[in-house]
Amino acid sequence: MFTEAQIQQLAPKESAFKAGKKLGHAQKWESLARSERAIWGSIKGSGKKPYLTQIDTTNLAYKCTCPSRQFPCKHAIGLLLVLSQDQAAIAPTEEPEYVADWMDKRTQRAEKIDKEEKELTEEEKQKKSTAKAKRQHSKLELTLAGVAELKLWLKDLMRIGILELPNRPPGYFDALMKRMVDAKAPRLAGWIRALRDLPFKDQHLWQNGAIDIISKLFLLIKAAENLDQYPKADQQAIQGLLGWTFNQKEIAADENSRSVKDQWLVLGSEEEIQDDLTILRYWLYGLASGEDALIIRFQNKFTNSTQEIPLVDGSVTEAELVFHPGLVPHRAFIKKQKEVHLSLPHLPPSYPAWAPFQADFIQTVQQDPWTNLRAGIVDHIQLVKKDHALMLVDANNHYQPVSAALDEDKISTLLINATGEPVKLSFVRRNDGMMPLGLFTDKSYQVL
């Protein structure tokens, strides 16, 4: 069952959540009912007829007859809140026609997409593949020209020395970032942005940070220069690192793509705003496989987030994830979702201490030198403060520093929960330390 905090996360705005909360009581609704796959209700609004609100509870989706442009609207939020309080109080019943129609159409739409893909003739497939190869060739030429410019820029930087970096105006970086975007290599622009945004007030941090970025960036330039020498799967992985995007349907249809069916716990998420773009990162962890996966979603004023299955921190989604091409595949998307569990069915597998996690991470880096932001779960962790720095200490007294990016609220929650008895902790490994995401208590999971 969703918690109030999780429903708040689904709300498009704080005001929408507050308005929905007022409707989050069964007595506010004229009727309420549910089936195995949906919940629905009618509620009096400002119009003549009551609004009909319905929620697909297996593949979370909402529909309401109200005129609101917010999604989910306050009625859907209210209905979710009613469901979160006492699901058992709403007796299962047969779906009325309008609910059954909507749910059936959703199922049929998913099946139709699968069918359309399978119905292409061999000739059509060949034509499509030739056109794609031609497009990719032109794109690669464009990208490699951008990579050559970036290499020249890096060599110039090495000649003059990075001590000059803090004195450079933003335009020094921004012009190159634009060039990388034009070269269809937006992730290279991301590396330049990271150089521009280094914490120049902290000498140790920015200098080591710059060297770290330059090392990885140069390695990526070399990989791009020699792209044609790699097997196809590695080529795609490197193209992905440069910022090429791949069609999810094509990845899903590719027999070499890796997919994993599991119950995926959403360990946590973070939001990053870059100009007009919001980047949402969700860390998922397979309850059976013990694998971590990263789902990245992008939102701007033109994107319609209603097309995607919502992910809620702390929920468990029973789904098949397909992984993007990668030297060690990590980024994924949901291919098929069966059900969302709102509580943890069982505890996930975890590392007993930091050492085996570190060993696994180094092994991953040996295969993919650009690996970053890997999530994990380690047992028996205590939070310790040493010389004003926060550290996560395991049962062997080994420790990892806490990332400086962890905000005050989360530090407080950690201090309350992880300074006495050791805890099972989930985290993301960042360059400057571990970013705690949540804690396991008995059979439940608490997101920080």
Place this chain on the structure above:
Amino acid sequence: MNNQPYLKSLCLLGTDRQPVDAAKLSGPIASLIQELKELEPAEQVLHALSLDHYYRLAASKLPQLEEAIESVSITESAPHAPNAYYPVLHKILDID
């Protein structure tokens, strides 16, 4: 010998002000610079930085409470056959 301080100083000051001196390096990084001596000094440093970064990661030890955090020398801890340790890295940098 830990190569990090010298590589860092090259990186900070730039190769125009501080020429690359292979004698100040050791282990696989020194061999790499010898191997790449035909390249411009700036590109030699970029190669060396990339390699050193990952070698240090492979050789890093978890810090223990009540113990100072110390950087680990590559020559002390890196395996004798580093190309077997980081095959992908060596392939990308095109070195033996």
